[in-house]
Amino acid sequence: MKMQWILISALVFALITAVFAVVNVEPVQVNFMFGQTSTPLILVILTSTLLGGLIVGLFGMVRQYKLQRKVRQLEKQLQDALFPPAPPHAAQDSEHTEPNTSTVH
DSSP, X not given: OHHHHHHHHHHHHHHHHHHHHHHOOXXXXXXXXXXXXXXXXXXXXXXXXXXXXXXXXXXXXXXXXXXXXXXXXXXXXXXXXXXXXXXXXXXHHHHHOOOOOOOOO
């Protein structure tokens, strides 16, 4: 359900941005540190929106990766706490013990 609301919100935002961009088609002067250019405002609006979305998406992916890594770490800790691994010497001791063949008379 949450993903549906996110998708609907994204579509509404995209529609509002598109309408706003289409209404503003006049050329504007964009100043860079190394020069300036005249470009239609629609390109400035759409480029800014696209770059902002990409930056937010990148931060979201990094956050998701960190959370997944933390979940794997915690799951491993839980497995180790519930089922502790056998000490390595216990397996060696059982292999080297000789059977008791003495009998009591």
